[in-house]
Amino acid sequence: MTLSLRPLLALVACLWLLPARVEAAERPARIVIDPGHGGAKEGAKGPGALREKEVALQIAHRLRTKLEAAGGEVHLTRERDTLMSLTERVSMTNDHGADLFISIHANSMPTPKMRARTEGVETYFLSANASGEAALAVADRENAEAPVARAARGDSTLALILEDLVRTEAHADSSRLAYSIHPKLVARTKAADRGVQQAPFFVLSGVECPAVLVEVGYISHPEEGAKLARGDYQEKLAEAISEGVLAFLRESRRRDASRPAQVASPGAR
Template sequence: MKRIFSIVVVALFLVILFISTQNSTKTTTSSVTDENLIVLNKDLNFREGPGLSYPITSLGKEGQAFSILDEAGEWFFVTDGKDFEGWIPSWQTTNNGKMQSTKITIARSTIDGLNVRAEPSISSAVLKQLSIKDEVVVIKEDEDWVKVEDSIGTSGWISKNFVSFDEKQSEELINTQKPSETDSSKNQFIISVESVYVREEPNLSSTIIGKVKKDDHFDIIEQNNNWVKIQLAEGEFGWIYRFYGAMDSSNSLTNDLEVTIIYGGTNLRESPSTSSPVVKRAMIGESYDILSADGDWYKIAINGNESAYVAQWVVSSNMKQSTSEDKPVIKRKKGTLNGLTIVLDPGHGGNDQGTAGYRGTIEKDITLITAQLLQTKLQGAGATVYLTRESDMYIDLRKRVSIAHSYSADAFISIHYDATEDKEISGFTTYYYHDFQQKLAQSVNNGIANKVPLRDRGAQNGDYLVLRENYQNAILIELGYLSNPAEERVITTDYYREQATLGIYEGIINYFDAKLQSSRGKIS
């Protein structure tokens, strides 16, 4: 018996010795030293392998310190010597106070109408929707969900099942690599919104290459309609929508820019003020060379050596067009929109919220969502589509019209939701002002009527500035009454927006198909 007891004691001693040795070895291996210390910049998922496709093992908290055990590309295998061990992206850590990388993770939607929700749950409220290939910045992950942030800082959750991931240069790099000295020979563009994406090409569907912030200054390289090409850093360039900033009045514009008058009888003044004496009145379509910019005004050349000022909101600015180059003619087939340019105008925005529904719906929010859904459908049919706003920002009504004029839009569609004190009034309405706008209004109204269950109030004449002052084919759609509690419940659903935009899409297709048929009939 004593012999058995002695064997048990020896065995226990050996086990204890083995465990102590292992713990000692582990502690020595994973000790946090100054040489390999890293600190998390934010709450971060630990993964089984070096990549976003590997399963999540645990969550680290912002400010936690870890030691690096291994590296694989832009990923670290780390441990705190106790509870945490796994792979994390190096670009979301700090090493001795220095950023390890200038990369950010981008989530790209692989479907149209991807819901961005307030919480990681399919029962949570939908904040907005992403179109196919839309890109957002990844903040963190939670099992099957990813928390993301858009260009204006709005954050929400999207399903991982409908996105692809990519790594890109971070906004911090772009913001810190602005020219340190102002080049007086170049015009400066000043960002006027809180933050906005910079794109690779001058269109809203182009790849996002970074983000800039309010009051940032950049040299202007060129302009393309309402887009501005800016220099981000040495040899790096990107495009920003012109209405997200302003020209710096302290610098001269290049001689390659001109303005086109978009309102008949526009006043050209002695100085940049609406109270300044009028030098002359310009007619619609007239073009003038830009000499410089002063706030919201352009100084332009008139009558040889004379100059005057014109408000930016009553003109469109463009690169001078060579008369020797003809615009390519694109042959359009029935059922497509190839070669056509359409401007979508999501009503209201910024400090103009529009109407508020009986159940609390804000008009400016759902007009943008609706416009983005419609944009996807129209682009799928071959149209070039521009939005007067792509985020929650205020755009002057005349600027909205100027966008239609500057792009020579084949159709301008303003999207709204209605309200009135009488909570019983319901239905959708399509408005036009000029006689030449009526056929488009009727065609689109018929398309909506074929898709949604609301009362059809018809195509009507409406005295709205975006129609009255618009010399393009323009209509304004009220897609239902938010002031009607029952109707608000219907028109704020994903299904209704899908059907309504499908109706608008089919109405536009039918309108241009009819014009195509009419044109062919005349030729024959």
């Protein structure tokens, strides 16, 4: 009698473990959206009173709504117009155990001539070496709020961190995420395609998950800046980023299907 019960007990034990495994497998993707700047740090300036910090926050809220509707667990690094350091943004992201990090920004040019002619979208992932001088200039501007001065780009500690990051799966996935989002941005908005770029952004350097920084357009351009202030255009941007994120998660889920516990993409049933 005792021997005949052993298979049944083994089955009960397996069934006892099953709910925990199913729950782990179906956990929604945990996504942190980072609206750039905030508070006294206004970011780039656009037509009239338009500021980068406002545009980034508005798009971030729209993006959160779309990703939550798809089943994601979404957190914003700032919910309103508040000052938050880059270090705090990184720490918050890691504390949440994020699966993805998306930083939203708007670009700018310094001179009237360049402001009048430069427009388009760019999507960045972290690299110790920038794609070019223009990409490095964008990183320098966004890193102005970092606790490390611009002149310290070659600091040995930061260089070691970046070199180590290059070898991680998160870095490879950051590239994949950028290439998943960017074409959808161009297709949805019909904006000028300034490509997927690499640069040493401080806010991306400490995040322990795939991370990208999206420059949604040039707020300094007279026409594109005006578009960035419009709700319908912000919806297009949010929809494009959401589509790119969901496509990335679906691809990652298929790739990781053999692993014992995966992150389910939003919208998965």
